[in-house]
Amino acid sequence: MMWLLGAYLLLLQRDIVGGLVILAAPMTDGEALLSFKRGAISSPDQKNGVLKSWNQSSAENPCFAHWEGISCDFSLPKELGNLSNLEVMALSQNSFSGAIPRSIGNCRSLSKLDLSANRLSGVIPPELGHLSKLQVLYLFANNLLGNIPASLGNCSDLQTLSFGKNNLTGKIPPEAFDEDMRNLQKVYLYSNHFSGELPATIFHLPSLQVLDLSNNSFTGYIPADIQNLTRLILLQLGWNNLSWLVPTFLGNCSNLIVIELYRNRFAGEIPSQLGQLESFQRLALSSNHLVGSIPEQIYNATSLQLLQLSNNRIGGKLSRVISSMHNLESLYLTNMSLTGSIPADIRNLSKLVALDLSRNNLQGIIPNCFLCLPSLGELYLFDNQLEDSIPSDISESSNLVKLFLHLNRLSGIIPASVGKVYKGVLSDGTRVAVKVVNPESPAFENFEHELHILGKVKHRNLVRVLGYFSNTEKKAFIFELMANGSLEHQLHECNVSLENRMGIANCLVYLHCEFDGRQLSTLLHIHGHHRLRCTRGGIRREVKLKDGCLQPWNSFDGNVEWELRSPQALQLQFRLEC
Known part of the structure; x- marks a missing residue:
């Protein structure tokens, strides 16, 4: 290496500005360049010249420091083809660029070739088909172009092929997966630009265990021949343009552990046959056009760890049998058409880490102890029709980091x-x-976000945020004080007759169900000495604060006046008849 550097230094002496091309240099070469710089500069005025970018701080690797006049060639030398006895070539996670030399096809003894995670470009050389002893071929995470050479079908000993994260295009040639490739177990072609129908020959590989064709542009449908893959454990076809139906015959692939068909155009219902898979762990069918309901057999797949059906038109109610999915860790059912209530038995999913039931039509209450699932970290129930209060045992969710309950009909106080x-x-x-x-x-981590939202909202009927305190250990909001407590306290802890309690309840029902579509919490905070009044049949039943408690009296007036504050400090001022 050093003699090459010396030769190029002579070139640099002749033409410093013209540029220098060297091979990737170790640190000693960087020091040699600095030594040359010191000898080439004859006066202080030249220190800011063309060699200004050459400095000691980046001498360890001048190629990546963009030293002016220096460019580096990281291409693989064609001389690699002379290594005829080489069995393993592992050059991953470097900075090799340029094309894969065709001469590599002369390394006939290679059993493993790993050029992954580099900057290689150009096409995959068809000469790779000469490597008859090749068992492992890793070319993923590069910038390779073109298609898969059909000659790869000659590598009959190949067991693992990984071309993911490149820029490969076109239809996969059937010859690339020849029937003689009986040892091929794993095929990774994800995150490319392949198109056309799924190659039929790939479904005749008897040893295939992993097939990942996700994030491409494949069209058509999944052929019935897939059931020939009796050893298949992982099927990833997500993020394509596949259509028709989710095949029922996938249930015949008895060893399947993972099925990912998300972000396609599949229609119809979820096949109940999928519930027959004994080792089933992951089912991802989100963002398709599926309809119907979740089959009972899916709930019986006790080995499932992830169930992802979001963004479909699946409806119906959640079955109580869901509690039998005791290995479930992630359940994503957002943006569907689910109805009914959240089954209380869901609390038995002790391994649940993430639950998303948002954007449905769920009603009823949030089940007691629902939030005390020991592993639960994320809970999304927003945009439903859930009612009543937030369970008070939220404090038992020690691992909860995300809680979204907005756009519901929840009321009551926020748990202490x-x-x-x-x-x-x-x-x-x-x-x-x-x-x-x-x-x-969770509110502690979301403090700044909540403060930002509250600071932007300005309305005369909203309690104002007067200030805040925040450091790494303590955070606090400062609100207007609602001095007279809640209506719940007045009704349950003060001496109010049953008749008057029922009268107040009727007014609240009117507010909830009949008044201009507006919603009001059944727990209200009373501000100052304002009165709560309800008129029926010309007799006004009015309740006012007296000695800290609600006291009723009669009068004759035809209107009802309200000025109340909800638990979220929402002040309502209006007139109505009830």
Whole structure:
């Protein structure tokens, strides 16, 4: 290497600006270039000249430091083809560029060739088909172009082929997967630009265990011959343009562990036969055009760890049998047409880490102890019609980092585990409510996001955020103080007759169900000395605060006036008759 450098240094002396081409140099060569720089500069005025970029801090690798006048050739030399006795060539995760030399086909003893994770370009040389002893071929994560050479079908000993993450295009030639490739077990062609129908010959490889053709542009349907792959354990065809139906005969591939067909154009219903797969662990069918309901047999697939059916038109109710899926870790059923309630038995999924039931038509309550699943880290239930309150045992979800419950009909108080609220007085005498966020709750990590949203919302009927406190250990919001507590406290802890409680309840029902489509929580905070009044039959039944409790009296007036605050501090001011 050093004699090459010396020769090129002579060239540099003749024409410094013209540029220098050297092979990848070790650190000692960088020092040699700096030594040349010191000898070539005869006066201080030249230090800011063409060699200014040559400096000690980047001397370890001048090729990547963009030293002016220096370019580096990282291509694989054609002399590699002279290594006729070489059995393993592992050159992955380097910076080799340029084309794969055709001479590599002369390395007839090669059993493993790994050129992955480089910057190689050009086409895959057809001479690779001469490597009759080749068992492992890794070319993934490069910039290779063109198609798969048909000559690869001659590599009858090949066991693993990985061409993923390249720029390969076109239809896969049937000859590339010849029937003589009886030893081929793993095929990875993901993240390319292949098109056309799935190659029929690939489904006649008797030893095939892994087939990953995801993230391409394949069209057509899955052929029935796939059931010939009795050893297949992983089928990944997601993110293509495949259509027709999800084949029922996939249930005949008894060793299947993973089926990923997401982001295609499959229609029809989910085949119940998939539930027969005893070792089934992952089923991903999201973003298709599937209809119907989730087959009961799928719920009986007790080995399933991931079930992903989101963004389909699947409806129906969630079955209580879901509790038998005791190995389930991730359940994604968002943006579907699910109805009914969330089955309470879902709490038995002790291994559940992520649950997404958002954007459905689910009703009812969030089941008790639903949030105390020991492994649950993400819970998405937003955009449904869930009612009642948030379970108070949210504090038991010690691993929960994401909780989305917005766009529902939830009411009641936010559990104290999320944070405690204290009364406070500012320096000007203003009484405030200080909500201190629990450091162990998800709200602690989302504090800045929530503060940003609250800061943008301005409305006369919303309690104002007066300030906040935030550091790495403590976070708190400062709100207006709702001094007189909640309606729930007044009804349940004060001496109010049953008749008056029912009258108040009727007014609240009216608000919930009849008044201009507006929603109001059944738990209300009463601000100052405003009165809650409801008129029926010309007799106004009015309730006011007296000595800290609600007290009723009669009067004769035809209108009802309200000024109340919800648990989210929403102030309502309007008139109605009830």
